[in-house]
Amino acid sequence: MSDAKLTINGKDYEFPVVEGTEGEVGIDVARLRGETGAVSLDPGYGNTGSCQSAITYIDGENGVLRYRGYPIEDLAEKTTFEEIISLLVWGELPDEERLEELRTTLAEYAVIDEGIKDVLSGFPRTAHPMAMLSACMSALESYYDTSGSSDEDVLRVIAGMNTLAAYIYRYKQGLPYVYPSKDLNYAENFLHMMYGTPGEDPDVNEVIAEAIDKLLILHADHEQNCSASTTRMVGSAKATLYASVAAGVGALSGPLHGGANQRVLEMLQSIQDDGGDLEKYIDLAKDKSSEFRLMGFGHRVYKNFDPRAKILKTSADDVLADLGKDDPLLDIARDLEQVALEDEFFVKRRLYPNVDFYSGIIYRALEVPTEMFTVMFALGRISGWVAQWKEMLDDPAFRIHRPRQIYIGEGEREIPPISER
DSSP states (O other): OOOEEEEETTEEEEEOEEEOTTSOEEEOOTTHHHHHSOOOOOGGGTTOOOOOOSSEEEETTTTEEEETTEEHHHHHHHOOHHHHHHHHHHSSOOOHHHHHHHHHHHHHHTSOOTHHHHHHHTSOTTSOHHHHHHHHHHHHGGGSOSOSSSHHHHHHHHHHHHHHHHHHHHHHHTOOOOOOOTTSOHHHHHHHHHHOOTTSOOOOOHHHHHHHHHHHHHTSOOSSOHHHHHHHHHHTTTOOHHHHHHHHHHHHTSTTTTTHHHHHHHHHHHHHHTTOOHHHHHHHHHOTTOOOOOTTBSOSSOSSOOHHHHHHHHHHHHHHHHHTOOOHHHHHHHHHHHHHHHOHHHHHTTOOBOHHHHHHHHHHHTTOOGGGHHHHHHHHHHHHHHHHHHHHHHOTTOOOOOOOOOOOSOOSOOOOOGGGO
């Protein structure tokens, strides 16, 4: 492929064109400032490739999501979250021996230092779980004599995220902590630590455990999203994995990113509080002059459909059937789903239920508090954050991230005497 040409003040410059495995095209402007004195201006980085990555491929136009070449549909059906951890972080699906070793180590490292309980006790029980998660992840590093950047740290961070998520829930509910079991996998251990009874053998509902496992797989990575980019940005300063992940947690906490499934339930609650008149809110959603927006429908990346949503719909149906929940909010959600899938207005605009919609339904059925939804998101995304961080550090072209800017403030000026200000 030929180089790209750029003309500035009548002078031509040429820059290499890079093509990805799936035909994605990028213009390598690494030499732009040095050769021309100019920088590219791209607010929000929507047209900027910050790296070359071999982890995740997304084709939003055609609803494609793959981890290291494997379609998400196949991975959700045929693998477990532990296998996804191995695939994303170390590049390959594990054999039986490696998988068993990984499960054993994650269960072992899920037993975190008791000092974390003191960190949690410093928070009011009204604190938001994501603030607690970020602080505890930062603190976790202090209890281990490691470099903060080894494979041991990778496993401790992933295992520790599971325990921290459950501990935060137990602390906010005023419940005693439940320790992880060496006999359970990642998803099962999470449910055991969340809902188990201290001192009793694990009693995990396999339908729910399978649904949680699928949720973790579907949320594992999503290319250079806000939190993954944040994890890379912080890691590029050679900050430890713990500090980098804590920063990723902070990015995910925002309502425009990881807080989306929480907003789905808040929307459903507002509809119920207003008498449950779904038709009224459907009309508002169609009214351009209305400020009301349907949460959990459509997707910024996927212009056709969200492949994760199709998978999760089945899991949501299975969980609701198994639990036999009688919940007005879930009834509203199912009615809203039916309208969105059949009403011409929504079908024409591709406002289909997305992964946030169905994950919110599942968490609601499990009686997970709404404010904990984003923590559940982080529980799956930890594998992607770690993979992105590791790939960046292993890149031969590694360098600290340092974006440029176009300054639009005042020009040089003198400080006036204080009497003239």
